[in-house]
Amino acid sequence: MFKFGHKENRMEKKLKLIWDFRGPDAQKTAEHHEIHLKEFIKAENLKNEITGVEIISDLYAVAFLVVNESEMISVRDRLRPHRGEWYNL
16 A cells, blocks of 8 residues: 555655866866776665766866765765765756
């Protein structure tokens, strides 16, 4: 039976953990960091496999990993992102 408001029926909130890279090698560094984030996802059997790189400018890029709210503290404490924000599809 489907019950409205039941915890299992709600989508869990997601957070985007972000690492900032600056300088002439920012894009390459962010891309390399994303490789390690994907390895971490597999090693830890995380629920989401969403990662990416965003090029902000020639001298600024970010790598990110999206995690469920319930996983955030554990991942944050182990990987130490520079910042985070709510993730919206």
